[in-house]
Amino acid sequence: MSNNHDELVTSGDPMHPANLICSLCAKFYEKDWCLGTGGGISIKDPHTNHYFIAPSGVQKELMRPTDLFVVEGTDNNKELNVDDVTFVRKPPGLKPSDCTPLFLTCFKELDVGAVIHTHSSNAVLASLLYDDFFEISHIEQIKAMPSDKWDPVANKYINLLFQDTLRIPIIDNKNFEYELTDDLLEVCKKHPHSCAVLVRRHGIFVWGSTIAKAKIYNESIDYLLGLAIQMRQLGLPTVKPSI
């Protein structure tokens, strides 16, 4: 391809999706969230309806913006299936992330702006300590997490309160990422207000209406997962029993 639309991923703005994916992956590597090519981030540019996707099997912390794939969205995004989408940019010699069908499922079903995938050890360990849902309540950091409660005055969904319970669905891992699509889709349909899913023995997918929100949720969840693992080691319940 002679014109690979480099202009789609070339910007001096650090907040441009192509730059953010690279800078955040480098930061996430430092937290052991995307070691050895694992994990990734996908961001939608709401102005252009372009979806930025990392290549597969590369060291995510060393990616350059020009390594990124770009998918063109459609009006209602109903064609956001991996076999139907149009890649408006395909870097030569690279293939899109194996997580592409999962990223596109989140964008299509939930109309989110960004999806973060990590192999955080807290996520993997917590997925082994709980069955269908990870649950935690009565921890201050829960207040950074979204709820399903609509505030008609503020015209937005409010965050969880201290005494609320954060619940994150858990699905079982499979040999190939694309095989997780149906289970992820079921989670999206059954729990449309969830902002994450744990994949047992694999990691976590976290999403938000913007990359800033997805990042806040991902950091908060990782902290809460780590805390929960320690609480369980101490024999403490992670959901405070009501008296």
Ligand SMILES: CSCCC(=O)C(=O)COP(=O)(O)O
């Ligand atoms: C050792 S990483 C295995 C694949 C995976 O789980 C992942 O998150 C990265 O996949 P990609 O195709 O984006 O490299």
Ligand SMILES: [Zn+2]
């Ligand atoms: Zn993964």
